Amino acid sequence: MSVxxxxxxxxVRFLFAFTIGSHILLVSTSISLILLVSITEFLAICxxxxxxxxxxxxxxxxxxxxxxxxxxxxxxxxxxLVGLFPSFMTLVASTGAMALLYAEVSAxxxxxxxxxxxxxxxxxxxxxxxxxxxxxxxxxxxxASAVFITMVNAWMNTPNGFDVSAFIGSGFxxxxxxxxxxxxxxxxxxxxxxxxxxxxxxxxxxVIGAYFAYWFVKSxxxxxxxxxxxALKILGxxxxxxxxxxxxxxxxxxxxxxxxxxxxxAALDGNVVPGTNLPDRFFGSVVNGSYVGGFxxxxxxxxxxxxxxxVTTLPxxxxxxxxxxxxxxxxxxxxVMTVGGLALGLFMFVFFISFARKxxxxxxxxxxxxxxxxAILAVMVYQLGWATDEVGRQPWxxxxxxxxxxxxxTSDALLIPGIVIVLFYLAVIPxxxxxxxxIFQGSKKEATA
Amino acid sequence: xxxxxxxxxxxxxxxxxxxxxxxxxxxxxxxxxxxRSKILDYIVPVWEVTGTFGALWVVTGDFAYPALLVPVSSIxxxxxxxxxxxxxARGASISFAEFITKRGWxxxxxxxxxxxxxxxxxxxxxxxxxSSLVGGQGVNLTTGSxxxxxxxxxxxxxxxxxxxxxxxxxxxxxxxxxxxxxLTIPLTGLGVALSVLSYLLMSAGxxxxxxxxxxxxxxxxxxxxxxxxxxxxVTNKAAFLAVLSIIIFSLQPLVYPKAIGQALSxxxxxxxxxxxxxxxxxxxxxxxxxxxxxxxxxxxxMRGPSGPDL
Numbered sequence: 001m002s003v004x005x006x007x008x009x010x011x012v013r014f015l016f017a018f019t020i021g022s023h024i025l026l027v028s029t030s031i032s033l034i035l036l037v038s039i040t041e042f043l044a045i046c047x048x049x050x051x052x053x054x055x056x057x058x059x060x061x062x063x064x065x066x067x068x069x070x071x072x073x074x075x076x077x078x079x080x081l082v083g084l085f086p087s088f089m090t091l092v093a094s095t096g097a098m099a100l101l102y103a104e105v106s107a108x109x110x111x112x113x114x115x116x117x118x119x120x121x122x123x124x125x126x127x128x129x130x131x132x133x134x135x136x137x138x139x140x141x142x143x144a145s146a147v148f149i150t151m152v153n154a155w156m157n158t159p160n161g162f163d164v165s166a167f168i169g170s171g172f173x174x175x176x177x178x179x180x181x182x183x184x185x186x187x188x189x190x191x192x193x194x195x196x197x198x199x200x201x202x203x204x205x206x207v208i209g210a211y212f213a214y215w216f217v218k219s220x221x222x223x224x225x226x227x228x229x230x231a232l233k234i235l236g237x238x239x240x241x242x243x244x245x246x247x248x249x250x251x252x253x254x255x256x257x258x259x260x261x262x263x264x265x266a267a268l269d270g271n272v273v274p275g276t277n278l279p280d281r282f283f284g285s286v287v288n289g290s291y292v293g294g295f296x297x298x299x300x301x302x303x304x305x306x307x308x309x310x311v312t313t314l315p316x317x318x319x320x321x322x323x324x325x326x327x328x329x330x331x332x333x334x335x336v337m338t339v340g341g342l343a344l345g346l347f348m349f350v351f352f353i354s355f356a357r358k359x360x361x362x363x364x365x366x367x368x369x370x371x372x373x374x375a376i377l378a379v380m381v382y383q384l385g386w387a388t389d390e391v392g393r394q395p396w397x398x399x400x401x402x403x404x405x406x407x408x409x410t411s412d413a414l415l416i417p418g419i420v421i422v423l424f425y426l427a428v429i430p431x432x433x434x435x436x437x438x439i440f441q442g443s444k445k446e447a448t449a
Numbered sequence: 450x451x452x453x454x455x456x457x458x459x460x461x462x463x464x465x466x467x468x469x470x471x472x473x474x475x476x477x478x479x480x481x482x483x484x485r486s487k488i489l490d491y492i493v494p495v496w497e498v499t500g501t502f503g504a505l506w507v508v509t510g511d512f513a514y515p516a517l518l519v520p521v522s523s524i525x526x527x528x529x530x531x532x533x534x535x536x537x538a539r540g541a542s543i544s545f546a547e548f549i550t551k552r553g554w555x556x557x558x559x560x561x562x563x564x565x566x567x568x569x570x571x572x573x574x575x576x577x578x579x580s581s582l583v584g585g586q587g588v589n590l591t592t593g594s595x596x597x598x599x600x601x602x603x604x605x606x607x608x609x610x611x612x613x614x615x616x617x618x619x620x621x622x623x624x625x626x627x628x629x630x631x632l633t634i635p636l637t638g639l640g641v642a643l644s645v646l647s648y649l650l651m652s653a654g655x656x657x658x659x660x661x662x663x664x665x666x667x668x669x670x671x672x673x674x675x676x677x678x679x680x681x682x683v684t685n686k687a688a689f690l691a692v693l694s695i696i697i698f699s700l701q702p703l704v705y706p707k708a709i710g711q712a713l714s715x716x717x718x719x720x721x722x723x724x725x726x727x728x729x730x731x732x733x734x735x736x737x738x739x740x741x742x743x744x745x746x747x748x749x750x751m752r753g754p755s756g757p758d759l
Binding site for chain 2: 061064065067068069071072073074075076078079080082083086087089090092093094095096098099101102103104105106108109110112113114115116117120121124125126134137178179180181409413414417420421424428431432435438439442
């Protein structure tokens with residue numbers, strides 16, 4: 001697949017990739033934040049601990065910002081999709097993918113109304129457990145939104161619920177035999193939802209943890225340190241659980257790719273030709289029809305594939321027309337993601353051992369110093385995971401149905417508005433993170449005054 | 450009757466009612482900052498709900514009229530881009546403003562005023578868009594484009610002035626600004642008259658006997674506020690929002706059965722078959738969830754005051 005990097009098609013690809021890359025930064029912190037708020041308030045009630053209570057209140061305010069900017073950004077993306085990929089969105093609007101988006105808005109209502117109650121009517125509840133229960137509605141609404149939107153992406157990977165050949169045969173004009181609710185149960189949905197949710201939670205947890213790690217190390221105030229320590233204790237536990245689940249779900253996801261998207265699987269693993277007993281290859285590249293450079297672990301790929309799916313003959317790129325291959329650098333992005341994930345797993349393993357030996361890792365300066373670059377790595381791995389999934393599906397926007405080139409609006413008129421959107425996000429994302437910190441710190445000063 | 454249109458238009462009516470009340474508050478924040486607490490008590494818990502109803506309107510619209518998705522988005526691309534930027538700016542500035550404590554360049558007042566300015570301009574863009582959807586001004590369906598120059602007609606301008614006058618006239622009701630009580634009827638009456646005139650200027654076919662419903666309801670709200678005894682009915686924020694939503698809902702003959710200057714038949718572009726069934730099924734489930742959450746909200750809100758728990 002070759003694309004002129006100076007074309008409008010490339011710009012449209014870049015613009016949407018940039019927008020979604022920025023948006024998921026907000027999403028990952030948002031999802032982890034509300035889970036953290038809920039756990040913190042629960043502990044505050046159970047332990048009668050005012051520090052946990054103060055922490056939950058402060059974090060809920062940060063969540064309001066995260067929610068406000070995140071949802072506005074989500075609406076930008078929804079409208080941008082229509083402008084950038086009109087044919088794709090027309091297909092979405094005529095099939096079950098639209099039903100998923102509608103279901104997502106319903107989940108969104110649960111989230112927003114619960115959030116308003118939770119934050120603005122904190123003291124109006126008769127019992128603390130009743131108030132805490134409202135946080136569960138926010139968590140459920142947030143997670144359900146994430147599940148439905150991931151289902152749309154799963155539908156793009158394994159489209160169903162309409163007559164594909166009739167649609168292609170009509171020149172993308174007629175959608176027939178529509179089964180709207182089939183989109184809720186695509187063959188790739190379960191594995192993808194599992195992987196997306198836990199990796200999103202892990203990345204967000206690491207980012208929030210990095211903030212508290214920095215302030216714990218920097219602060220000389222015992223009261224503040226007590227608050228940061230409590231936050232890090234919860235975040236450490238969340239990170240340990242989610243990194244384990246990330247590994248398990250990543251393995252499940254590869255098994256799903258092997259069955260549902262064998263071409264993407266072959267590109268990710270750098271399999272030029274199909275075969276049995278294939279190795280896991282790292283950091284090489286495909287040159288003149290063979291994989292060169294890097295290193296490999298003999299038999300590992302075949303072993304994992306057999307364990308995950310029972311499949312023994314693994315697919316290779318040569319089985320598919322070369323013009324349907326994704327850019328082969330996805331092998332590298334996949335490798336960086338895997339190795340990065342393993343490194344993060346190792347860090348969390350050390351953290352866990354320290355936890356198990358009651359060494360209070362959440363107060364260890366050494367481990368907290370490592371947490372900060374680990375969080376940067378976690379975000380990088382998370383973004384690379386998303387890029388690998390999307391680029392790995394290229395040239396298709398809807399797998400085996402419609403290519404990105406067929407779906408895209410390549411009008412020059414998009415150039416200026418597109419640049420404005422990029423500049424706008426470049427300002428909004430750092431400003432939002434700056435305000436997260438400023439609101440938390442402002443509340444902290446007020447609380448300790 | 451087109452049930453799918455009714456659901457989508459109902460979502461729009463609530464969204465528009467919420468947005469109008471936010472604009473009323475935004476004007477107040479800009480011109481009467483010292484009396485902000487009365488306005489913020491209302492706006493701060495509500496602005497997030499406005500966005501959610503906006504999303505509901507857009508998504509149900511995409512679902513209801515798949516064939517319109519591409520033409521509408523390409524016609525209104527420039528307006529939509531500005532709308533989106535203002536939408537994020539509005540959400541960001543009010544959420545920052547709510548909890549900011551430290552005084553400095555980026556202080557509470559500056560952020561709230563930034564929210565107010567974004568919301569007012571955003572409201573104007575929505576009005577431009579609505580006037581085009583009603584009268585077709587500025588829209589070229591053949592080329593799929595929008596021209597601001599062609600949009601600038603007597604009908605569009607009077608439409609915006611009329612709507613703004615109604616909003617300004619009813620603002621004292623929402624925030625119970627008794628000092629401005631005497632202005633309510635003249636401003637609202639003039640706004641209603643100009644609005645009706647604008648519909649007439651856009652197309653005589655837009656004026657139907659149904660128009661009496663929104664006209665009478667709007668004037669009734671203003672009239673009820675002029676008397677001390679009855680003002681309590683309309684100054685109740687939930688009641689005000691409900692009536693405003695009903696007023697907007699009753700304006701549906703402006704876009705149904707035909708929209709964009711009577712050039713587009715809504716029934717002809719509405720989704721059918723299995724997708725229509727799915728639309729209704731999800732509406733029922735989502736509607737039940739919404740009723741449940743709103744009931745919980747009302748139950749809790751009746752117990753205590755709102756406002757950020759600083």
